[in-house]
Amino acid sequence: MKIALPDLAAMNRLGRNIAAALRPGDVVALSGGLGAGKTTLARAIIAALGYEGEVPSPSFAIVEPYAPPAVRLPLVHADFYRLAHPREAEEIGLDDYREGAALLAEWPDHAGGFAHEPACLSIALEIAEAGHEGRIAIVEGGADWLGRMPQ
Numbered sequence: 421m422k423i424a425l426p427d428l429a430a431m432n433r434l435g436r437n438i439a440a441a442l443r444p445g446d447v448v449a450l451s452g453g454l455g456a457g458k459t460t461l462a463r464a465i466i467a468a469l470g471y472e473g474e475v476p477s478p479s480f481a482i483v484e485p486y487a488p489p490a491v492r493l494p495l496v497h498a499d500f501y502r503l504a505h506p507r508e509a510e511e512i513g514l515d516d517y518r519e520g521a522a523l524l525a526e527w528p529d530h531a532g533g534f535a536h537e538p539a540c541l542s543i544a545l546e547i548a549e550a551g552h553e554g555r556i557a558i559v560e561g562g563a564d565w566l567g568r569m570p571q
């Protein structure tokens with residue numbers, strides 16, 4: 421499914437729709453090049469889950485956990501860009517972070533990818549048109565997303 425994201429308002433709206441459907445155990449895999457809008461969409465989701473503070477980009481820390489009551493459900497925001505090998509995802513304790521939590525993953529391929537998980541929602545962000553601000557999201561959900569796909 422293709423969703424047009426002409427501006428930040430559209431990005432926030434998609435973030436709200438994902439947040440409304442999100443459950444522990446889910447993965448939202450955010451792919452796309454540098455500047456595609458992965459962190460922007462992750463921030464929109466985290467804000468829609470109730471977080472009122474500033475959401476740092478996890479590009480340095482790699483993993484930023486969020487816990488209730490600041491958010492509606494336990495959440496991990498990760499940016500795997502700096503991983504040299506997928507096995508490093510294990511070494512930083514990703515499985516423990518994910519226990520009972522939803523995962524928002526930037527550069528998911530650097531962690532080995534999550535699209536094989538039924539609870540993975542894959543979102544590929546692309547620049548809509550050279551020289552234009554807008555983005556396009558290609559959205560695909562695993563079997564667990566049937567009936568709750570974000571619009």
Ligand SMILES: Nc1ncnc2c1ncn2[C@@H]1O[C@H](COP(=O)(O)OP(=O)(O)O)[C@@H](O)[C@H]1O
Nearest residue numbers: 425426427428454455456457458459460553555
């Ligand atoms: N749909 C959009 N329309 C216009 N600008 C956007 C959109 N999505 C993101 N941006 C802008 O693109 C820039 C880079 O986004 P960012 O989320 O940091 O990218 P990434 O995490 O993929 O590297 C930010 O300045 C953001 O405001």
Ligand SMILES: [Mg+2]
Nearest residue numbers: 458459477526
């Ligand atoms: Mg980013």
